[in-house]
Every structure is written in C-alpha cells, then in structure tokens.
Amino acid sequence: MSISSMAFSIFAASKPFAMPKISERGANMPASPIRKLVPFADAAKKRGTKIYHLNIGQPDIKTPKEALNAVAESQLEIIAYSPSEGFEWYRKKIAEYYTRVGVDIDASEIIVTSGASEAINFVMNSCFDPGDEIIVPEPFYANYNGFSRSGNVKVKPITASIEDGFGLPPMADFEKEITDKTKAILICNPSNPTGYLYSKEELEVLKDIVLKHDLFLMVDEVYREFVYEGKEHTSVLTLDGLENHAIVFDSVSKRYSACGARIGMIISRNKEMMSTALKFAQARLSPPTLGQIMGAAMIDVPQSFIDASISEYDVRRKVCIERLKKMEGVTCPNPGGAFYLFVKLPVDNTERFCKWLLEEFTHQGETVMMAPGAGFYSSEGLGMQEARIAYVLNSDDLHKAMDCLENALKQYPGRTI
C-alpha cells in the first residue's frame, strides 16, 4: 500500500458516509403522480382487495393479432439496429397512414422513436437550451413536467378551467406569458388528461400566436383517432403556413393498444429541426426493431379495428359521465376525445382521497384507483379537488368502479358536502 493510499484510507474512515451527490435536476424531478400511489395499491392487493385501475392509460383492448403475427413470422436471424430515424419501409407505411387520414406527409418528415416520450425528449433538446421556456395549458400530461426538468426547460402554465370544459384559454393569457425565453407552445389534442378536443378555430388562434412570436407549436396527437359525438380531429399538420413551426408527436401505443411496443414518432416539415433531432436520435442508435415490424403491420389492420375501439370507448365514456353526473357535488365536463375524464370531486384533497381509497376503503371487497389532479398542474395549489379517470375498463367493471366511487364519496372523512 502506498503512503498516499494509506493516507486516504484514514481520510475515508473519518467520513464513512461520504457519498457522491445526485443532481439538482434529479432531486427536483417530480415522481410520476400516476404511479406514486402504486405501493398503496400493491398493499391493498396483498390484503385481497380488488382494484379497478382508472389511474393509468393502459387500454384493455386486445392488440391486433396481425401485429404479433408479423413479429412471429418475420424470420429475422439477427435482431439488428435499424437506421436511427427508423426503417424506411416503416416510415413509408406511416406516411401511408397519414395520407389516409388526410395529412400529406413524406417519409423523410418522420423520425421513429422509442415511444412518444423519446420524441418529446429529442424535440425539447433540439428546440430549447437550459432556462428557455415552454407555454403549456394546464392541466397537462404530467410527464411534460418530467421531460422539461430533464432538459432544464421552464414550464409556463396557462390555466384552463373546468367550468369551460378545459377549452383553450384566451389568447391574451398566452401573450402575457411570452418572454424572449419562450420557444414553444405545447398542447395535447385531444388532451390527456382532460379529454378536451381542440377545434380548428382554437388551433388557428394558436397559429396566430406562434407566427407572431416565431415559436414552435408542438402538438401531442397520440389520441388523434379517439374523438366522439361526430366531432372531427384537426391535425396541426393541416394548417397552412405552419410548415416550419408545427411539430407533432404520435405513437402506436393507444391507437393499436400496444403501449409496450415503444414506438412513437416526431413529424415535422421543419428540416433544420428534424436534422437536429436526428443527431439526438443517432446518439441513441435506433428505435426498437420488433416494434417497427409490429407498427408496419398495424397500418394494414382494417379501419374496423380502430372504429370498434372508438365505439367501445364511447360506450364507456357515456357510462362514466352518466354515473358521475349523478353523484352529488361532482363536476364532470363532457369532453370530445381521448379516453380520459378530468373531474372535480367534493373532497378536501384528491391525493389524500385516492390514498384513502386504497388504504382504508372497500366496497364489497373492491376499490377504485384514480390519478390525483394536482400532478397535472404546474401551478402550485391547483387541482387539489380534481382527479383524472381513464376509462380503460369494460362497462361492467366501470359500473363497479363507479359504485365504489359513489359509496366512497359518502363515507370519506374529508368529504366537503
């Protein structure tokens, strides 16, 4: 042992708990509000309680068989890297899908990613430097917070109100928040967590703002197919004059009930942004090969698959809305898309209520799990009485889940009526 390492050993002994520190951005990273109640749910299950999971957007619809068959029949001998931007044959299939739904996109305007999450990350890295700002109407998909923190991007929320059904806040609210650090506006259309479907007129308002201030308009369209009551989804990619401003995130997860495939995509006509995003894509080598094989097969799945999914979700949506509207003190908008409802409950605090549902409540041996609302807001103190409900169970189970909720609201010690 050398003298220097001996000296060190004594030094080490004198501070036995020395330990390298984690980063501030890591410490400040929010835990997933959707997943943080999981330990309480696990404990409830161990006690034998059945839980209706309305807390997470994991559809129960079966993945189209064609997708898994395509993998089984692929006869790959080596599961090799794909190109960083995704296989060309898959990007051509994606373009085919978009053409079918009325959006004119070329394979070269698509980068395939490991889920829409990675798409958002690459775009954040490509468009923002640390300290830059992004404007997002709240409540918003909680992980936008996470992606922003990891890129040291500052989220400037604009609060949408449950009384307006979470429609687009007035243009003036946006203008007020724009600074020289603002680089983009981000919306989810239709929205996770509110289900709100932005109209073409609302998108035109956003178009005016981003053109005026030269911002990117980022739209998460992963729920694009899920619209109800004869409404129509307008893709931001169909708006003229936004070629350099519009960026879309999409994914096969919800449309084809294949969340575990981890196949998402960035779609944009802005060549500079896309070639920058490609550099981030190259650094991580490639998206999943098998997922792309599944993804290509999905595009040949008949439209009847998606139509049947939408009908099924619409039935569930109606079950939830009807039941919720009958519960005293509950506010439930009637949103036009996705498979979420964002409701206001007559309780002191939905995080406490959701935890209580898992820890102390049962109704005929069952309970319900929801995502507390506060995690979907960036403004401190908002959403404390709100919760997100994902209607991803069949109608019978949804009825039982609503039975639980109805009874719980009558028994919960922190109820406000």
Next chain:
Amino acid sequence: MSISSMAFSIFAASKPFAMPKISERGANMPASPIRKLVPFADAAKKRGTKIYHLNIGQPDIKTPKEALNAVAESQLEIIAYSPSEGFEWYRKKIAEYYTRVGVDIDASEIIVTSGASEAINFVMNSCFDPGDEIIVPEPFYANYNGFSRSGNVKVKPITASIEDGFGLPPMADFEKEITDKTKAILICNPSNPTGYLYSKEELEVLKDIVLKHDLFLMVDEVYREFVYEGKEHTSVLTLDGLENHAIVFDSVSKRYSACGARIGMIISRNKEMMSTALKFAQARLSPPTLGQIMGAAMIDVPQSFIDASISEYDVRRKVCIERLKKMEGVTCPNPGGAFYLFVKLPVDNTERFCKWLLEEFTHQGETVMMAPGAGFYSSEGLGMQEARIAYVLNSDDLHKAMDCLENALKQYPGRTI
C-alpha cells in the same frame, strides 16, 4: 378576419423567412462520426461497389433462436406497458446472470432501459446539472459526447496513448482535471473504441480517485463477456467500498447479438441515485415489452452460445491484427477485449481517407468502411491519423477487407509513407 390578424398578415409578409430557432445544444450536438459517412457508402453501393462494413458495431452473429421463439410463443393478447423499472421477472433473471458471473446483485438494484444509451441518459440526468463535468479517458465511445451535450454536461478528456495500447492514463492526469464541478469518471471496460481491457489494478486506481474526491465511477460494461487470451474481466461492481459510487451500464445488444431489441440496464447499489433515475424512467413510462421477453429467454441460452461467439471474435481479431501488423506504417495495439481495434494509419487524415475509400477507391469492385478516429476524441485535433475497426464480419470477409485496406494504403494520394 380581425384587424389584429390582418395586421399580422402584413407583418408576416414582411419577414417571409421567419422561422423559430433550434437550440444551441442542438446546433452543437455532434453528428455521429460512425454514421456520417453513410451517404457516401450509399452512393458507392448504387455504383455497384461491395462495401465491407467495419465502421459499426453491428455483430453478424445470429441472435439465439430461443429469444425470438420466446416472443412468438408469448401468447400476449395486449402488448402493455411494463413497470418503468422493467418487469420484476426480467430483473430477477438479470440478477441470476450476474450471480452466475460472480457479481452479487439484487433485482432491486437494476433498472431496465431502452438500450444502454437510455441508461446513460438517465444516469447523466440523475448525477449532473448543466455545467457539471465528467472525466473520460479518450478515445471514447463517440456517443458519450452526444449524451453529455444533450444534458449540458462538460466532458473533460484525459488522453490515453496508442503507444501504451490505450491503458489507463496516470492518476496524476485525472487529479489535474478534477474541479468542484467534477461529478464522475466514466470508462468503458472493455473499451469501445479501443478494445482495451482495464485490469483490476487500474480499477483500484480509479477507486482511490473517486473515493478521495467523492465522485461517481460509471463503467460501461456492455462488452463485459468479450475478453481474449485467457484474460479476465473485472466488474467495478465487485470492488469493495464502491457501493455508493459505482454505476454500471449494460445491454443485451452485443452479448446476444440483439442490438435492435433495445434492452439495456442501469446497475447500482446507490439507492438515492437509483430512485432518482427511476423518476426519469417513470417519465418515459416503460422499456420495450417484447425486448424484455427476449432478454429473459437469453439468460437461459447455454453458455456455449457466448463461448462460441467469443471464439469466433477471437479468430477475427487475430486475422485483423496479423494483417494490420504486416502493413507498412500501421500501428495496431493488441487489445484484450470487445470487438474493436483502434489503429494508426500512415495517412494525412483518416476522415479524408475513409471518404476516399468510399468515393474513389475500389479493389476488385470492393472497398472497406471504417470509423475515422477524430470523432472518438474530445480534444480538438487528436485522432486524425487513427480509425476504429469493428471486426464484426467473418474471417473470409475480413481478409478481403484487409486486402482493400492494404491496397488503398499504397494508392491513397494523402499517404504519408
């Protein structure tokens, strides 16, 4: 049209090229040095030239059949999200693999990621704030640069020399670079791009440094199984006293020739770092489900599969080294691991040379593609005469590739001898 939007239209017309700007970190992000010659290769192929690809670490060994069979036989009806940290049954299998190779690791000390790339990203986000520094011996895996840029982490390189076979630079070189911003030292063992296998003694030196300065010691062990000439790989996880400091990145990509599975992992006993990394993992929901099914099946693949791979690579390694040593002016170390050689060539500039190989050279209608060395250095101006060779082709093809290189070195206008 409202007056304000009319006013805007005039404004827009006056600056028709207005366009939102990409980020500085995006602009500064290096293009992959491994992939940037691809357009020239594509052009050569279109002209009918056969190219031997020694430029990328995509093994040609067949993926074990058991892996794809496991997917085909999985009878999944819904390809759902997995837990963010990976399925527990898969993490237990990984722990089983580690126990088998003498590393005592528990399933709770593993987070499954979309490739080792994502593992590095999560760890960077968890350990570094923008402006923090990481020390990396160079030449290093080029994408470490990319991950650092995307996290705004500053790479402080310490130059290893080809004359020493790229062994660990002296401790004093590390000490000189450590500031109060330094958070970690990162090595790849065995190394991509040099093939160098760090000895236990070298790891002990690094241990002393990181304990003294309270740094993380991050080790990319994705090539851990690929060691030659009876040498042994020492995992940093087997060193006492580094429980809170050691972080390992691993992957199934190379070991089981399944780069497209996109299954990597973070392994560490530092609970605070792991719970921080888990928050980043939660934000992206989950790693690929099918990849985990394959990954679990791979761990039951008989050791003979890996042994056969290693023997095959060893044969190829010897072919390359023997041929390279006979070429005038070529310096080729004899590294102990991975499947790379980092060589010095008698040319003015290897980037120019590699491009010339694709654009202007053929030998019997064939040419060879390598990765220019400069992209593996962070210090400006280094590696200009070096190149990385990945010996991922069979011996016959390698001989032909070496024929090309040998002839090219005699004809290249910028040769230095």
